[in-house]
Amino acid sequence: MPEKYHIHTHPEAPRFRIEGKLGIVDWREDCASCQNCVKKGCVYDIYKEETTALHEERGYLDYIYKCKGCLTCVQNCTKNILTRVVNTEYERLGDDYYKPEILLTTWFQAETGSIPVSGCGYGGPFSGPGFDSMWTDMSEIVRPTRDGIHGREYINTSVDIGRKLNHLSFNDGELDVKSPPIISSPLPLMFAELPVNWLRGSVPGILANVAKNLGLFSIVRENEIGDQDASMVNTVIPLLNNGSNGDSFVDSPMVIIPDSPDVLNTVESLKNAKAERIVAVRVMASPSVAGRVVSLVGAGVEVVNLVHDRSGREDAPDSPRHVRDVVRDVHGALLKAGTRDEMTLISSGGIALPEHMTKAVICGADLVTIDIPLLLAIECRLCGECEHGNPCSIRLEETEKEYGTQRVTNLMGTWHNQLLEMMGAMGIREARRLRGETGRCMFVEDLEKQAFGRLFGKRKTDYVI
Amino acid sequence: METPQQVLDVPPPVSQSGKDFADHPDFARVDREVRLALPRYRNELGKYSIHRSSACISCGKCVEICPNNVHRRPEGYRNLMRPFDYLCSGYDCEKTDHFCVKACPQGALSLSENPAFKTLGDRRWTPDLLASCWMMAETGHAPPSHLESEIGASEGGFDRLRIRFPGAPPSDLRxxxxxxxxxxxxxxxxxxxxxxxxxxxxxxxxxxxxxxxxxxxxxxxxxxxxxxxxxxxxxxxxxxxxxxxxxxxxxxxxxxxxxxxxxxxxxxxxxxxxxxxxxxxxxxxxxxxxxxxxxxxxxxxxxxxxxxxxxxxxxxxxxxxxxxxxxxxxxxxxxxxxxxxxxxxxxxxxxxxxxxxxxxxxxxxxxxxxxxxxxxxxxxxxxxxxxxxxxxxxxxxxxxxxxxxxxxxxxxxxxxxxxxxxxxxxxxxxxxxxxxxxxxxxxxxxxxxxxxxxxxxxxxxxxxxxxxxxxxxxxxxxxxxxxxxxxxxxxxxxxxxxLDSVTALRGRTDLLTHLDYEGAEEDS
Missing domain, CATH: 3.20.20.70 (Aldolase class I)
Structure with missing residues (x-):
């Protein structure tokens, strides 16, 4: 058995104070100075340094990030001078898609390298738009299943990128076909090219470094590829400009070109320059994209990179579909055309959490690309100041390489482990076999129709997915 | 204030070791009688806060009128205890004749929402559901009406289902x-x-x-x-x-x-x-x-x-x-x-x-x-x-x-x-x-x-x-x-x-309605 793919993590504390969700407010002026102050009883010792901090005039400690919110001190205080409030700074974090809880959990994972664990069930909404409107399946009794993640079997999370033959042929016992070029990623993800605002200082180098260390691929715009380290040639995937001949990147394992009316000619010329190099075509997700992808694949394109916006939506004037439905549509169209197994589908946009990666693959992508979570790992607040040309409040561009590398590595470690959790529950041992396995997931509209539709008739409104 | 032990009126457990249990078979005796089981924290969290200012002259008017026992004066004491505001029914009380804030001759009382209460729970277990559960565990009876004790805020499943009650129950059903x-x-x-x-x-x-x-x-x-x-x-x-x-x-x-x-x-x-x-x-x-x-x-x-x-x-x-x-x-x-x-x-x-x-x-x-x-x-x-x-x-x-x-x-x-x-x-x-x-x-x-x-x-x-x-x-x-x-x-x-039994309820989906489906009414 090959060595198990494992990402080594270790804690890497944040450089800046993190905005926690809850804060303890302490009305000190009414303190009775009890000998047995509730602060001494804090099981997390968050008040431990308070006296020293006050004595040394270091200011008050903040109880926002460290506080676990158990309320023991609030409820036991003799004078009831402690209370808990929601941190308004926390509520302002992120945006409509990258909600504060996504930022907080990503920071936690990047800091600790541990997957988030908590008790007392799930406390979120019943379902939601996008990936929150589907649940993954689990195996139970009546189906062949497997050991859990702590068992003896190996869950393979690697995926192949490139064209696959739909059959082999032999001549006189010898293989009679030439296998197309193919590359493998140990996780069904690659790093997307960074939004331009984040292209500064040490950030690109950190991400390239992590990709190289973990055997992942990172997409980089061709004009942003400098004198790269020779060791990174095999992990950097140039995103070529329209009309580029890609001559500078003949050693790259793969290049991506934007879709255009003469894209097939461009593919042909790039393959002529180096047949072993995979050429992917990037298409923008739209209501008609499935037909375009089928057409490209039918014409010989080996990899398609399907791009959604940052929140995972296609480009459409009305009711743009989410990755969930666009990818299912494209995957289904390719299946119908009989070409799905010959190509690789990479979905970009809208991947904010590890379950999004898993679910996008279930919907039909071979792998996904991610960008914003990588930046969150190195403490980006998504405050948007850089978009307006203002200086970054946490000086992201000055992030130390070792620090940033560990934080992003930690995040990838937790994503890998969470993929294992979900695959383990489903009883699927190969990420390759996860692709398009919609039979191993449940969509809210199907469940509603099956369970409630027959009882209550017609819904008043369609789901917002 | 009574401690939980006093209210329960049972001898304190010794060490609650396995041997104690074996040696005291009476300890296994238990009944379903409801007894007040007070919160075990000094400051129980409620939906509202009642603040008593220094203008209070301890006249006891609030103690006299509050039906929820928010205001108390222990026997033999002149001063009042800090309000037990977790029992307060809040703004529902404003229109009644026992609204302490209005009745206080010194204007020493004020009512506000408790900010800590809002930090409790989540979409499935809302602060109101948590407090309802605590009240039921304390009193043994239905929670007070100022708490939303029937649904959470998950916006799906049980939280969108409603029970369809007929106009009036049968008169012969006790x-x-x-x-x-x-x-x-x-x-x-x-x-x-x-x-x-x-x-x-x-x-x-x-x-x-x-x-x-x-x-x-x-x-x-x-x-x-x-x-x-x-x-x-x-x-x-x-x-x-x-x-x-x-x-x-x-x-x-x-x-x-x-x-x-x-x-x-x-x-x-x-x-x-x-x-x-x-x-x-x-x-x-x-x-x-x-x-x-x-x-x-x-x-x-x-x-x-x-x-x-x-x-x-x-x-x-x-x-x-x-x-x-x-x-x-x-x-x-x-x-x-x-x-x-x-x-x-x-x-x-x-x-x-x-x-x-x-x-x-x-x-x-x-x-x-x-x-x-x-x-x-x-x-x-x-x-x-x-x-x-x-x-x-x-x-x-x-x-x-x-x-x-x-x-x-x-x-x-x-x-x-x-x-x-x-x-x-x-x-x-x-x-x-x-x-x-x-x-x-x-x-x-x-x-x-x-x-x-x-x-x-x-x-x-x-x-x-x-x-x-x-x-x-x-x-x-x-x-x-x-x-x-x-x-x-x-x-x-x-x-x-x-219905005369819970078994008669099983599978009676006709008694349910779902707010997201046509024909459902919010007030079911």
């Missing part, structure tokens, strides 16, 4: 004649027709993950109400023996504490194939919780993490499952067999397969529930919510013609008596409760069950110091009270529906 009993053995076999007085029993919380005092409180409440609690997968401490007629022995993949005598004790043995908190992932007891006592009980090495791997390596088919059931069925020829599964896509097939294998109880544990620590990604994303599973499984069993031969028990997000009614109307026979029980013992759902020394509120921890913050008697009474409140509300709903 509440005291309404039955809440259910039978757990519906098969025509020679095993006992075990009957419980209420359509719920307590979920499995294992020795090692949970404070033994909470476990005993659960067991004692189960005994008082003639229902069951469950060992979880952590062994069978001697202290459970006095309650053995009301304890389900759970058999899970780690087989921790599963011995012939613990099977012999049980009137019900539950095979746990999966649990809603972490479907498909098995169990995991962190090394920190594996104390010498826990390790001895589980026959494991102290301090090591203990896994109950998923799945049973001896079960890969219904035939294998049948062998499991046969095994236990032969060890104890009078026990009922329960099969606890989660809610995969083909949950109907799992349920009917379990029935065919010989189970008496199919226990479905949907996602979103559970008390134990689990990966967040699992809790949110794996397996279907229980509301869907109940409806689908019930209908499938009906279609297969076996519905009346198996008890369908459900869990995973059933929080209130209103949820119980909805679950049963969708097709369940009864429910299993876990989270509501820990909330009753003052859990605030901070979710920190696994960090540091375990639950900081002493509920789910093996930390010796944290164990001391609550007593078995207090837990027992809180749960006895909550069960009483639940039953009162359940009976009231059945009465309003014109």
């Amino acid at each position: 509440k005291e004649d309404i039955s809440t009993e259910i039978v757990l053995n519906k098969r025509d076999d020679d095993r006992p027709k075990v009957k419980i007085d209420v359509p719920w029993y307590g979920g499995g919380m294992s020795f090692g993950s949970t404070n033994i005092r909470v476990q005993l409180g659960k067991a004692r409440a189960a005994k008082a109400w003639n229902t069951f609690s469950c060992t979880g997968e952590g062994g069978y401490p001697d202290r459970f023996v006095p309650y053995k007629d009301h304890m389900i022995t759970q058999v899970a993949t780690g087989l921790f504490g599963v011995r012939e005598e613990t099977i012999q004790h049980a009137r019900i043995v539950e095979f746990k194939y999966a649990q809603g908190a972490k479907p498909g992932l098995g169990g995991h007891l962190l090394g920190d919780k594996n104390t010498p006592t826990v390790a001895a009980m589980r026959e494991a090495v102290v301090g090591t993490s203990l896994f109950s791997p998923f799945p049973f390596h001896s079960v890969y088919s219904i035939e294998d499952h049948k062998k499991h059931l046969d095994w236990i069925g032969h060890v104890n020829r009078s026990t009922l067999l329960s099969t606890k599964v989660s809610t995969p896509d083909d949950v109907e097939m799992v349920a009917v397969g379990s029935y065919c294998a010989g189970t008496h109880i199919v226990h479905l544990d949907g996602c979103y529930g559970g008390t134990g620590a689990a990966p967040d990604i699992a809790k949110k994303n794996i397996a279907m919510p229980i509301e869907y599973a109940i409806s689908n499984v019930h209908q499938f069993l009906v279609d297969e013609g076996v519905r009346d031969e198996v008890a369908l028990i459900v869990s995973g997000g059933v929080r209130t008596p209103w949820d119980i009614v909805k679950a049963i109307a969708l097709g369940a026979d009864g429910i299993v409760t876990g989270t509501a029980e820990v909330v009753a013992t003052s859990c605030i759902r901070c979710g920190r069950c696994e960090s540091g020394r375990g639950c900081p509120r002493g509920i789910c921890t093996t930390d010796a110091e944290l164990h001391q913050v609550l007593s078995t008697d207090w837990c027992t009474q809180r749960l006895v009270n909550m069960y009483n409140a639940w039953r009162e509300i359940l009976v009231d709903i059945l009465w309003r529906l014109g």
